[in-house]
Amino acid sequence: MCENEKKKSHSIEMTTGSLWKNILLFSLPLMGSQVLEVLFNLSDVAVVGRFADYMALGAVGSTTLLVTLFTGILIGMGAGVNVRVAHELGAGNKKGTEETIHTSLLLCAITGLLVCAICLLFSGSDAVHDEHEAGTYCIRLILYMKIYSLGMPAMAVYNFGNGVLSAIGDTKRPLIYLSIAGVVNVLLNLFFVIVCHMAAAGVATASAISLYISASLVMIHLLRRTDDCKVSLRKICLHPKACKAVLMLGIPTGLQNGIFAIANLFVQTGVNSFDAVMVSGNAAAANADSLIYNVMFSFYTACASFIGQNWGAGNKKRMLKSYRVSLTYAFIFGAILGGLLLVFGPQFLSLFATEPTVIDAGMQRIRIMAFSYAFSCFMDGSIAASRGIGKSIPPTIIVILGSCVFRIVWIYTVFAHFQTISSLYLLYIFSVGNYRTCRNSVFCCKF
Numbered sequence: 230m231c232e233n234e235k236k237k238s239h240s241i242e243m244t245t246g247s248l249w250k251n252i253l254l255f256s257l258p259l260m261g262s263q264v265l266e267v268l269f270n271l272s273d274v275a276v277v278g279r280f281a282d283y284m285a286l287g288a289v290g291s292t293t294l295l296v297t298l299f300t301g302i303l304i305g306m307g308a309g310v311n312v313r314v315a316h317e318l319g320a321g322n323k324k325g326t327e328e329t330i331h332t333s334l335l336l337c338a339i340t341g342l343l344v345c346a347i348c349l350l351f352s353g354s355d356a357v358h359d360e361h362e363a364g365t366y367c368i369r370l371i372l373y374m375k376i377y378s379l380g381m382p383a384m385a386v387y388n389f390g391n392g393v394l395s396a397i398g399d400t401k402r403p404l405i406y407l408s409i410a411g412v413v414n415v416l417l418n419l420f421f422v423i424v425c426h427m428a429a430a431g432v433a434t435a436s437a438i439s440l441y442i443s444a445s446l447v448m449i450h451l452l453r454r455t456d457d458c459k460v461s462l463r464k465i466c467l468h469p470k471a472c473k474a475v476l477m478l479g480i481p482t483g484l485q486n487g488i489f490a491i492a493n494l495f496v497q498t499g500v501n502s503f504d505a506v507m508v509s510g511n512a513a514a515a516n517a518d519s520l521i522y523n524v525m526f527s528f529y530t531a532c533a534s535f536i537g538q539n540w541g542a543g544n545k546k547r548m549l550k551s552y553r554v555s556l557t558y559a560f561i562f563g564a565i566l567g568g569l570l571l572v573f574g575p576q577f578l579s580l581f582a583t584e585p586t587v588i589d590a591g592m593q594r595i596r597i598m599a600f601s602y603a604f605s606c607f608m609d610g611s612i613a614a615s616r617g618i619g620k621s622i623p624p625t626i627i628v629i630l631g632s633c634v635f636r637i638v639w640i641y642t643v644f645a646h647f648q649t650i651s652s653l654y655l656l657y658i659f660s661v662g663n664y665r666t667c668r669n670s671v672f673c674c675k676f
Contacts, residue, residue, distance in 0.1 A: 241398035258400040263523035301486025307388030309479025314396035319541025341385025348378035373429035380437030383444035390447030406446040414439035481621040492633035510590025529613035536617030563603035
């Protein structure tokens with residue numbers, strides 16, 4: 230089998246064939262990649278939770294929101310790369326594909342460096358503090374954030390490579406690369422924490438090293454390719470047209486992710502108004518959100534990729550069907566995983582905490598969140614579809630008004646009135662009820 234044929238064997242055909250089969254085959258490896266990416270952070274939290282005490286766990290949970298704020302920007306840039314490359318590939322534009330890829334690599338690298346610098350500046354801010362015992366760990370957490378932020382450039386480069394490979398239907402290689410980096414991450418976590426007694430600094434160092442491993446592997450592959458998606462270091466430059474197109478998609482998508490994190494910081498402030506046990510239980514239970522949402526995110530990436538290529542190919546009928554199939558899969562997986570979490574919640578929480586009171590506190594969140602995952606797909610899937618046709622600004626505005634602003638208003642009205650943890654968690658279910666606006670925005674884009 231020749232090299233080009235081997236590359237094609239790793240790719241999923243997007244413009245022809247069964248969408249039910251191809252979207253599932255595309256999403257399953259990507260799902261594994263998304264889960265492994267979440268496990269980077271979960272392994273940090275698990276090691277701290279098992280080898281420290283519950284107050285440290287609560288503090289790490291608070292810091293994770295700030296990490297999510299900055300990494301969301303990098304994920305957004307990768308999503309912009311994915312759509313633009315898919316558009317050019319679907320249109321059969323070899324020159325446009327080449328210019329988009331080399332421009333995107335430079336843009337993502339610059340963004341990663343900027344995010345790293347900003348994260349270093351913000352790591353010492355009051356945002357990582359809370360009002361309870363977990364505040365005693367702030368010095369350790371600031372060090373954690375500073376070390377972790379050094380891996381941001383690598384994360385940016387990996388998301389670039391993942392965006393390119395997903396655009397051509399290759400989701401298996403990112404899974405392989407993240408599997409290798411994930412194993413290294415877990416081993417280094419245990420080594421630095423148990424053997425070297427580095428605590429938070431140890432898990433941050435392990436994560437940063439793993440990020441550079443995954444970025445190196447994806448770049449080595451792209452440098453060795455022989456097709457239109459090959460990366461040549463000599464061709465890296467900013468092509469104005471490609472630069473504008475990627476930024477018009479990447480920046481709004483990154484802002485969406487960042488704004489969600491900001492809104493969740495307000496939620497964290499509400500959680501911090503309770504005792505340290507509730508803070509720790511919330512931090513443990515919140516790990517399920519990342520896990521389930523990232524599983525569902527694989528279908529949103531499939532939605533944007535399939536719609537992007539078919540948009541470039543001018544196949545509007547197949548675009549609409551891609552949206553519906555992706556949405557159906559996301560809903561099914563969200564419902565199943567939410568149900569499993571509801572049944573096996575205590576066992577899941579025991580991975581991050583040992584105290585029964587902390588596990589009971591975490592279950593208060595899970596009993597409410599388990600019902601919101603499936604319905605969130607209507608909003609997130611519609612946003613992905615809009616991104617697939619190059620419309621990223623309207624969904625961003627809708628998300629800001631319909632979800633993030635709604636959550637902040639809820640905190641200062643409903644939660645301020647009842648002052649119970651249940652009234653705080655219920656905002657997640659009611660905020661995803663704004664999906665109809667997002668869905669209608671997709672159908673208004675004239676598929």
